[in-house]
Amino acid sequence: MEDDAPVIYGLEFQARALTAQTAETDAIRFLVGTQSLKFDNQIHIIDFDDENNIINKNVLLHQAGEIWHIGASPADKAVLTTCYNKTSDSRLVSCAAVWRMPSDWETGSHESPDDSAHNPQTLELLCRLDDSAHGNAACVLWEPMGDGKRVISLADNNALLWDLQESSTQATVSSTATLEGKGQLKFTAGKWSPHHNCSQLATANDTAIRGWDLRTMSQIYCIENAHGQLVRDLDFNPNRQYYLASCGDDCKVKFWDVRNVQEPIKTLEEHSHWVWSVRYNHSHDQLVLTASSDSRLILSNMVSISSEPFGHLVDDEELSEGEDNHQEDNKEPLKDSVVSTYEEHEDSVYAAEWSSADPWLFASLSYDGRLVINRVPRALKYRILL
């Protein structure tokens, strides 16, 4: 069974920001934000045609500055947030804003695909999530599975919970949490937990991971020295409410049960440099994607700590007769293992995302602007499904 070859798309600029269009569940669509200090930055809307293995791109201008983080609204396909740097008076400021894509971006690009590079449409600014008192924004998090009305922005040592009103054109800070401590503390990453009625947030600063209760904006747990060095990214297991994955500069990926923060339940040490991103598959939480500055992307199969540790339980009758082979394969349970290492990138890979439409498809973005779309190997896919 041949796996499809990866599809590669090259951006003109260097890029770090990647997200799936969360609200889109039919088309496979990713958003990429570029980083350029000299030119107008862009948001590339990458559509992937699964049947024909073709990529369609659309470009929207993001003139405010270079994009460090991008987030798509879970409710409205057209709405997204970015964190960007802008220079003013030879000073660098990190800002965050909510944007709306122009309604006709899709049609426009189809009519004249050649023009899009030269005459791209511009994003419509809905509102700024600016509060200069709270420092530079590191990332903006949408409420998972919410109605697109609440976002959290992490700025320096503050976590700000915003309420978006009037079709997201107005944003007000509803509550804040501040990380106190000696030295200059700074949030590096965060994740809004989809569990517990979306009332929890996990943040990373330096080597620690902290959990917050959004109702009281107070800390609920803290994993000190979660990693030997800086924690780069976090992700919640979509199916197991207490399970959390983290990655960092010690080249490790760790899996935590936040009820016991003393020891990770599992540690992966497959990368040979810092791990910048860790992502659980939205449907099959044994599949974990990690991106690293060793230019590699690794797909791991963490069966033992997934929500289906014994594989998919299927009655024999449900299996069709033509698939006896797979049935036999199923007999031996899958073990925790690296499924595949993807080496299509030449530069550090800073972001990797699963598609929101196809659970077997994911995109990764390296600094040199190369976006690679890959699929879970079919053999594994069928083993998980059958």
Place this chain on the structure above:
Amino acid sequence: MDGEADGSVTVSEDSGRRRRVHGMLKLYYGLNEEGKTPEQPESLDPCDINGPHFDPELYLNKLRRECSLAELMDQETCMVKQIRSLDSDMQTLVYENYNKFISATDTIRKMKNDFKKMEDEMDCLSANMAAITDFSARISGTLQDQHTQITKLSGVHTLLRKLQFLFELPARLNKCLELQAYAQAVSSHRRARCVLQQYSHLPSFKGIQDDCHAIMDKLAQEINVVVRMDGGSSAKDLSECVELLLQLDEPAEELCDKFLSHARSRLESDLQGLEAEIRPYPSTSALKDASARRSSSAAPVGSPTDGSPKTSSLSSPSSNTDILEFIDRGCNEFVSSLCLVITSYQELFINHAQTGELASKNIPQMANGKLHAFVDDLAARYFSLVERRIQEEKGVGDNSLLVRALDRFHRRLQAVAKLLPGSAVPNQGTEIVIRAATERVKQYLCALQSFYMDSLTDVRQALATPRLSVAGASVAGGGALLGGPASGRDAPTSLPELLSSLSASILNQIKSVLASVHLFTAKDITFSNKPYFKGEFCSQGVRESLVVSFIKFLCQSSRQFCESAGDKGGSTPPALLLLLSRLCLDYETSTISYILTLTDEQFLVQHHSPVTPVTSLCAEAREAAQKLLNHYVKVQGLIISQMLRKSVETRDWVNTIEPRNVRAVMKRVVEDTTSIDVQVGLLYEEGVRKAHSSDSSKRTFSVYSSSRQQARYAASYTPSAPMDTNLLSNIHKLFSERIDIFSSVEFNKVSVMTGIIKISLKTFLECVRLRTFGRYGLQQIQVDCHYLQMYLWRFVSDENLVHFLLDEIVGSSAHRCLDPAPMEQSVIEVICERG
């Protein structure tokens, strides 16, 4: 005619003729019948002149027919001659025979006279004999009556004496009782018992018997009392008493119990004495007491522990007697009295009973069973005491004492084994020895492990103190690199010295432990020839659970340094990691096989069960060494990385001033790298590096200020071709190999240094990419990178690696620059030279 017949025989020999003459005479007298038979076949011939069937007529005719006249004449003269000689012979013979006959007749006549005289004498004798017989018959007839009377009288006499004995018996027994001559009383009674029993139907005898019984009962009671009350009397007295009781038909079972319970009380007092020794004495008076007792008890043992009084007070503070003394006491008091009890018991109840009537009642079996139970019970208590005492023996200082004690313990139990062939006691004793030995091996393992940890702590301290001097030396060596290693070696305790002293002390410790353990298998130790000590102890005990376990522990603890220290990297000094890595590597290459060979040789290990092969241990050691070295690289890389990261993150690169100097941090990086290089060089070989040109720094210098680099900056200026930058860098990357940053390193200096520098520069790159630079920010990075290039290339295996990474750093910072105006190469050079 006769003459003619004789003449026919040719006489040639005298002797032949004479014989024939004798033969013929014999024939004549009819003496020799057998002599005839051989001549018979010849004699059939009628012409044979000597044959019986001789026919003169035929012979004459034959002669006349056959012979001439002359011959006949000759024949005739010859025959006449023969006839004449035959005649004279016959005359002689007749004369001789006549003479003999006359002398025989004389003799017979003389004999006739003699016999006549003798006949007279014989007649006289027979007459006398008849007279004597007559007399004798008369005498015996008269004495008959008196003889029967005398016999009867003597019978009566003996009976009366016996009766007297019987009548006197009660009084005699009483007297014996008074005098406490129990033995005599019992033997007296025994003699009378059967008789009394037989005649008990007679009232008088009955009375005596009753009296005797009463007395004997009293006697038995008294003996019983003696037995029971007996506190101080010796075992010999006791066994005498019991023997008497046995003879008195006391029930054997009860006696067994009594005997044993008595013996038990004495043995238990021994055991209590032993137990008291185990309990620590709080007061000094007890100490004195013990030492006094010791001095008195040591003499009969032959004082084999000359130095032990000293060690006893030092080695085991919990109890005031050392183990040997304790075991000695146990052997001398408990085991020997136990043996005594067993012997006397067997003498009394088993051997004795086997011959007597008791055998029929299964007494020996019963007694034997009781004895076994008794011995097992007491031995179990003794063993538990001994085990408790052995467990107190924690100090591993002097093993010989323990071994000697165990040997003595084991040896003395052999006596029990000989006395009681079926007993489990000796086996249990052996098991105790085995347990003690394995326990000892465990303790040695613990001691080795703690020794190892202690020596690591020492090394740690040693590393902490001279660290300054090493660093100082390397700082000085930073300028003149060649001098670096030499000055590093001048440090008071350098790494190689520490390594060699550490490994030597560990090896010594192992050797001394092996020597101590070896005592268990010494030839003069009784238990050393048990199969356990020959096989399993050597292979499983010493080799596996001592030596192999220690090596495994060494590897494991080394690996733990990598894991526990993994997080912040600060807890273990990097130099220790390096040192341990080298230690493990040395173990892999030689030490492990040396130690194992040593063990195998010393203990003549015969591997019955599978043992850990040398190769797997070596693999483990190598793995540990690799892990430690990797960790060392990681830790050192991190230290430098942290410096670089801080320096990049904390600076405002947009609003920085024009670079005038290399930043201090870069100098620090080079200094640290140099000192690491020195440090690694002390323990690891140089390793191979790719050949580089004679003037590497210059060449690389030109590389990254080359036209290509300029083209990259230029490309980013022109808005028309934004793709070119990526294209160029991608093409560049296509042709360079992918670099694994945190990868395994080889066991040489160059590889280690390459690893550290890779980690540091990659960090630098990633940090730069997260920042935004102003014009001068970029220029500062250029200067810094050039400076690094000038110094770092010489440490790595492939200088292109450094070039590539630094190139990336400058390229990335150019990308992240708001106003990318690179500095002139010559200016950079000047700045760096000045620095």
